[in-house]
Amino acid sequence: MNKKTVLSALSIVALAGTVAFAGTAPRSGIPGSIHDMTQYGALGGSDPEAQQGRVCAYCHTPHHAITEGNDYLPLWSHTVTTQTFTPYASATIDANIDPTTMMEGPSKLCMSCHDGSVAVDTHYAFNGGKKLQQDDNLFSTPAVGQNGNLSNDHPIGFIYDDADGGVAKGPATGDPTLGSHTDGKDEWIRTKSAKYAGSNLTIADRLWVSASQGGKPIMTCATCHDVHNKKNQDAVGATNYLLLASNTGSALCLSCHIK
Ligand code: HEC
Ligand code: HEC
Ligand code: HEC
Ligand code: HEC
Structure with a gap:
């Protein structure tokens, strides 16, 4: 049985009302989520922290x-x-x-x-x-x-906002003023003050202020994912990828890319 089968078996049990595995649902936190390592039975073995179910x-x-x-x-x-x-x-x-x-x-x-x-x-x-x-x-x-x-993965680790010399130049909402495409300035990516679809979080909230890049905000894995399964907006019933906006209708991509 692979993990996804185990999870769906567990959610059937949860539906039957015997085990509350609520954390598999989006935004319900670490316990029971895909980042709750205590669910992978063979992990930790004799490790006392695993035996105590210490998820953190x-x-x-x-x-x-x-x-x-x-x-x-x-x-x-x-x-x-x-x-x-x-x-x-x-x-x-x-x-x-x-x-x-x-x-x-x-x-x-x-x-x-x-x-x-x-x-x-x-x-x-x-x-x-x-x-x-x-x-x-x-x-x-x-x-x-x-x-x-x-x-072969979405780029990370670069300065995000136009104001900081980065690439994201489009307006926070609406369409960009059509201009010529300047090197290093993409008019078709929203600035960091834009909000993720379905959320009050701004992109700036999820950028990392990088000491090694002059204190400027960079994009990281956590600009798309919430490791703690709290701020994500995955659609209920779809695979929970811990995404800051839903995958449905590509809402995550459209939060940044004006396409
Ligand atoms: C699978 C790894 C993982 C687990 C499990 C985990 N965290 Fe985290 N935690 C992280 C990462 C990675 C960060 C860095 C922040 C980010 O990703 O945005 C972090 C950051 C934090 C921070 C710093 C502030 C913040 O939110 O960014 C706190 C506080 C925290 N975790 C508490 C907890 C607690 C309490 C638990 C257990 C309920 C927990 N974490 C479980 C990976 C984990
Ligand atoms: C631009 C947004 C974005 C960034 C940045 C991003 N991811 Fe993802 N990630 C996604 C989306 C969307 C999915 C859901 C799968 C899909 O749509 O194909 C996903 C899926 C995943 C998965 C599930 C397995 C898989 O391969 O599909 C893992 C693990 C993952 N991401 C880890 C990471 C890590 C680690 C980083 C940083 C190196 C990262 N992601 C950066 C958007 C992103
Ligand atoms: C302590 C190890 C650990 C750390 C640290 C960790 N993860 Fe994971 N992550 C896992 C494991 C294990 C899985 C589940 C893999 C499986 O069952 O297939 C997972 C699954 C995921 C998934 C897939 C969700 C799905 O439904 O397929 C995403 C997305 C993800 N992690 C993103 C992240 C991101 C982003 C960070 C950092 C902010 C991070 N993880 C840090 C161990 C970790
Ligand atoms: C947080 C904002 C953000 C999110 C969310 C995001 N992107 Fe991006 N994406 C960027 C930025 C910024 C770049 C870098 C563009 C540049 O430098 O020209 C980029 C680069 C890309 C590129 C490469 C462009 C090139 O010229 O090679 C593609 C394709 C892309 N994104 C597609 C996606 C898709 C599909 C999604 C959703 C799964 C997504 N992005 C989610 C901000 C985002």
Whole structure:
């Protein structure tokens, strides 16, 4: 049985009223969500934190957290990936993406599980062995950025707003004034003051102020996803991808791209 089958089996049980697995629903938080590692039975094994069902412990710890220079590691307990990443490139992209700074902020924290190089259950003093893309009997989600390859993924790690010298120049609402397409300035992407469809969050709320890019706001994995399953707007009944606007009608894409 793969993960999706397990989840749907669980939601049938939940519907039957015996187990409240409410967290699989969008916006209901970590417990029971896809980021509740206690549901992957084989994870952790003899690890006491797993046995106590400590959902936060796979990513955070109250004491003795990992620190490294000025890196953003919010009481972080999970070994961080050491891979370097190849960014997306294309003939039409305006954004400048520097591989040495692109993973600043939350992105590298996501990659500490999602690139498949560090085991999901490696946290605090426990060295796990269950990796994304390698333990398919536990996980059905493929790795993102495996072997450092983010060249076929939506770009991240670049300065977002026109005001800061970035690419997003379109108005917060409505249509852009038609002008000539200037290098580095895309008239067809909303500025950071625009709101995500169906939400009061602005794009600026979900950008990372990057020290290594002169204190300017950059796009990260967390500009599209909410790891804690709280601020996301996925449609109920659709797969919960932890998205800040719904995938229905491509509302997420249309929050930024004027297309
Ligand atoms: C799967 C990993 C993961 C789990 C599990 C997790 N977090 Fe987080 N947490 C993160 C990441 C990544 C960030 C960085 C912020 C971001 O992504 O926007 C973060 C940031 C935070 C922050 C900093 C402020 C913020 O919201 O950005 C707090 C507080 C926090 N988490 C609390 C918790 C608590 C409490 C739990 C358990 C109920 C928990 N987290 C479970 C990954 C996790
Ligand atoms: C501690 C490890 C860990 C960290 C850190 C982590 N994840 Fe995950 N994530 C997982 C696992 C495990 C799954 C479930 C995989 C499966 O069952 O197929 C998952 C699933 C997902 C999914 C898929 C949801 C679905 O329904 O298929 C998304 C999207 C996601 N994570 C995004 C993120 C983002 C963005 C971050 C950083 C802000 C992050 N994750 C941090 C371990 C992690
Ligand atoms: C531009 C928005 C955007 C950004 C940035 C983004 N994602 Fe996603 N992600 C999505 C959407 C939308 C989906 C839902 C799947 C789909 O529509 O194909 C998704 C799906 C996923 C999944 C589910 C499995 C899969 O491959 O479909 C994972 C895991 C994931 N994202 C992790 C990440 C991580 C880690 C980052 C940062 C490196 C990231 N995402 C950056 C929009 C984004
Ligand atoms: C938070 C805002 C935001 C969201 C959400 C978003 N994008 Fe983007 N996207 C951008 C920015 C900014 C760029 C960089 C454009 C540039 O530099 O020319 C970009 C780049 C792209 C590119 C590459 C353009 C090129 O010239 O190669 C494509 C294609 C794209 N996005 C499609 C999507 C799709 C499809 C979705 C929804 C799944 C989506 N985007 C969601 C902001 C966003």
